[in-house]
Amino acid sequence: MRLERKLKQEIDKRGISNEKLTRQLIAFVKGTPIIELDRIAGISDGIMTINSIERSQFMNIYNIKQQDLVIYKFTPASGLASRMFKGLCEFYHSKINNAMSQYFFNNLHKFPFYKDIIIGFHKVYPKIKKLDSLANKMAFLNFLLSTDNLNYQNTPKGLIKFHQYDIDNKTALEEQIDESLHYCISKDQTVNIHFTVSPNFIDAFKQATKDYIETNYDNSNITFNITFSIQKANTDTIAVNYDNTPFKDENGNYVFRAGGHGALIENLNDLDADLVFIKNIDNVSHQNHMEETIKYKQILAGKLLSLQDQIHNYLKHLKEDSENLNLQQIQFFLIENFFINIPEQECTKENLYILLNRPIRVCGMIKNQGDAGGGPFWVKNNEGEATLQIIEGAQIDKENKEQLEIFHQSTHFNPVDIVCGIKDFEGNKFDLTKFIDHDAVFVTDKSVNGKPVKGLELPGLWNGGMAEWLTIFVEVPIETFNPVKTVTDLLSPMHQA
Secondary structure: OOOOHHHHHHHHHHOOOHHHHHHHHHHHHHOOOOOEEEEEOEEOEEEEOOOHHHHHHHHHHHHHHHHHOOEEEEEEOOOEOOOOOHHHHHHHHHOOOOHHHHHHHHOHHHOOOHHHHHHHHHHHOOOOOOOOOHHHHHHHHHHHHOOOOOOHHHOEHHHOEEEOOOOOOEEHHHHHHHHHOOOOEOHHHEEEEEEEOOHHHHHHHHHHHHHHHHHHOOOOOOEEEEEEEOOOHHHOEEOEOOOOOEOEOOOOOEOEEOOOHHHHHHHHHOOOOOEEEEOOOOOOOOHHHOHHHHHHHHHHHHHHHHHHHHHHHHHHHHHHOOOOOOHHHHHHHHHHHHOOOOOHHHOOHHHHHHHHOOOEEEEEEEEOOOOOOOEEEEEEOOOOOEEEEEEOHHHOOOOOHHHHHHHHOOOEEOOOOEEEEOEOOOOOEOOHHHHOOOOOOEEEEEEEOOEEEEEEEOOOOOOHHHOOOEEEEEEOOHHHOOOOOOHHHHHOHHHOO
16 A cells, blocks of 8 residues: 555654554554454353362462562553543532532541541641532642642552551552562562553652652662563554544644553563463552452462463473373363363373463452443454453444343453463563554544544453463452542542451
């Protein structure tokens, strides 16, 4: 495809190939691909439960192997707190009380950031003694949210105080660092954490991390290796008009947008690790309620390592063409652990090798409590085979009553509680970009300076981004999932002392 010179310059600057741009433009024409759900993934049909004996076994496996592994915690942290404060912003602009604003002001003193901001507020508004009138509340919200003051709505979630303690209150970033000490200490007593952040805030994250480590762990025997990255420019996607032609802004410039969390597969691919834990920045509990989270991180990791040992053993025998190889045993292993049922005629050494030689993930799944987001399903692929995937509502045909019925029957929810094995049986890193379903994109409605455009999100990190991985879903307790979606979530029991 011949490109206009200016467009060619734009993609070259970002490192986007002509082929990749062409795929993006074709994706806009096709629209969001519709996924065909076969059935929900349920207990014993895609989702495993782990009994008390197995829990102890897997924790022991992890605790023994942990000291010989390079372990990383991979934490997407680029999200701003705008959604957290959405209800308060609506109150500020409408001057009409809503459920969030009433609950917020009635419990203001309980928020972990209250002590930090009230002193500054009284310096700016010394005449205001109580927040007992609409005008005073508006002044407080102006101080909290506006760009001229604290600008909380445009602050990363990771840098907002989440929890109260006797000595000092902690941000989500600080809690993630502390939590890592309980299950992420690698060999050589190193804690490796990688945060993906917005380019506008990378310096703020680095400084906050440096200050926290120096203040709290200066004399520790633990070495902290905390790194940061941003979404790569070559994962940006072009914006188009509704006729699918590339959009130009008022200055005649082409507009590119970040490719969504699916772009982070590139960042994950850069890590040199034996084991990676993935969880979002806002999913962290107060340290008084962290026990179940820590325990199940170890259980999921032990489960992965146990299966990975068996997989690597099978692969070595397959590569060596060992005489002791029992293909039926491998076939049963795939059925029992991954719900992969291979027809007898396809159960060859070559096919088994391909099936087993892939990155592996163990995903915690919680019982569905009505949360907005994706869940585990059996999905029909192009060959008509059913595979286990994490699916979002945007991926299904909402005009199809049968598909909607299957979607709403879902018993479990994806909390993004994932443990990954990203090296092969010979110790080499997998190229994770080779295991993506590149068709599983999302076409979205966006706007640029008030003008409607279409945007393109890459296959989600734990959706199409990991579609070709060996996948295990394991039920975990609801107590391990404590996201902060709205500011009043900070008043829930798991976030209070």
